Amino acid sequence: NAGVTQTPKFRILKIGQSMTLQCTQDMNHNYMYWYRQDPGMGLKLIYYSVGAGITDKGEVPNGYNVSRSTTEDFPLRLELAAPSQTSVYFCASSRDITNEKLFFGSGTQLSVL
Amino acid sequence: DQQVKQNSPSLSVQEGRISILNCDYTNSMFDYFLWYKKYPAEGPTFLISISSIKDKNEDGRFTVFLNKSAKHLSLHIVPSQPGDSAVYFCAASGHNFNKFYFGSGTKLNVKP
Numbered sequence: 001n002a003g004v005t006q007t008p009k010f011r012i013l014k015i016g017q018s019m020t021l022q023c024t025q026d027m028n029h030n031y032m033y034w035y036r037q038d039p040g041m042g043l044k045l046i047y048y049s050v051g052a053g054i055t056d057k058g059e060v061p062n063g064y065n066v067s068r069s070t071t072e073d074f075p076l077r078l079e080l081a082a083p084s085q086t087s088v089y090f091c092a093s094s095r096d097i098t099n100e101k102l103f104f105g106s107g108t109q110l111s112v113l
Numbered sequence: 114d115q116q117v118k119q120n121s122p123s124l125s126v127q128e129g130r131i132s133i134l135n136c137d138y139t140n141s142m143f144d145y146f147l148w149y150k151k152y153p154a155e156g157p158t159f160l161i162s163i164s165s166i167k168d169k170n171e172d173g174r175f176t177v178f179l180n181k182s183a184k185h186l187s188l189h190i191v192p193s194q195p196g197d198s199a200v201y202f203c204a205a206s207g208h209n210f211n212k213f214y215f216g217s218g219t220k221l222n223v224k225p
Contacts, residue, residue: 004156035215042117042202042215043157058212090156101147102213104156 002026006091006105013081013112021076021108023091031094032074033058033102034066036087043090049074081112116140117205119216126223132190134219136203139184143205143214148177148188151200151218160201161188193223 004025013019025032030051035043045058049068063085065077074093078085088109092102118137126132136146144165149157163170163177163186170177176189190197200218 033213040122040217042115042119042217043204043213044215045212048212092156101159101162102149102157104149104158106154106156 004091004093004103004105006089006108008108009106010109011111013078013110015081015083015112017081018077018079019081021078021089021091021110023074023076023105024072025074025091025093025103026072027093027095027103028071029093029095029103030071031096032068033092033094034064034074034076035090035092036060037090037107038087046076046089078110083112086110086112115217116143116214117203117216119203119219121219122217123220123222126193126221128195128223128225129192132188132193132197132221132223134188134190134201134203134221136186136188136216137184138186138205138214140205140207140214141184142207144208145206146177146179146186147204147206147213148175149202149204149215151202157202190221193221195223195225197221198223 007022033048034046037043044060047066049055091105147162148160150160151157179186202218203216204213206213
């Protein structure tokens with residue numbers, strides 16, 4: 001049982017490049033989230049989705065875009081990468097609004113140089 | 114600015130002893146509090162939670178205590194085992210769970 005799968009695990013980008021972080025879950029969860037974790041800091045919410053076709057901003061959405069065309073997939077797009085986006089990115093999902101437990105992917109380590 | 118704080122970046126404990134990890138929050142609207150455990154190169158995994166209507170929740174060796182008046186929660190691990198060595202995050206949410214706020218984590222090292 002795969003759970004939440006993120007790809008790639010590691011990536012180095014040059015300033016100004018773009019990329020998409022992929023996230024897919026096989027638990028039929030309605031809620032999906034993108035977090036970033038900077039060194040010595042807690043996880044900060046970038047974007048979340050409550051279902052296919054519905055997304056909303058979290059605490060730190062600037063420089064990112066998301067889409068949710070299916071229940072399973074929730075890709076995160078970085079346009080014009082900046083050094084401030086160097087971080088570890090985690091995708092997570094949860095069943096519904098009554099379930100507080102998040103299931104996380106293993107993370108993507110991104111460096112922007 | 115940071116609504117959930119874990120002021121101890123690290124904690125070292127001898128195997129068999131108690132580990133106490135602390136967490137403070139500022140938003141009195143938070144209703145649910147959770148602890149996650151994270152091993153290197155893995156995503157966080159859910160450990161235990163507590164609702165604001167309770168002041169204690171137990172699950173095996175893990176107990177979470179909530180002091181609403183002090184806006185403080187703690188995670189007790191008894192007895193501590195080397196496999197408990199990991200980073201522990203506390204998190205808090207309001208009544209709808211679409212936004213969780215995480216602390217910066219405490220790295221626990223349990224020495225054999």
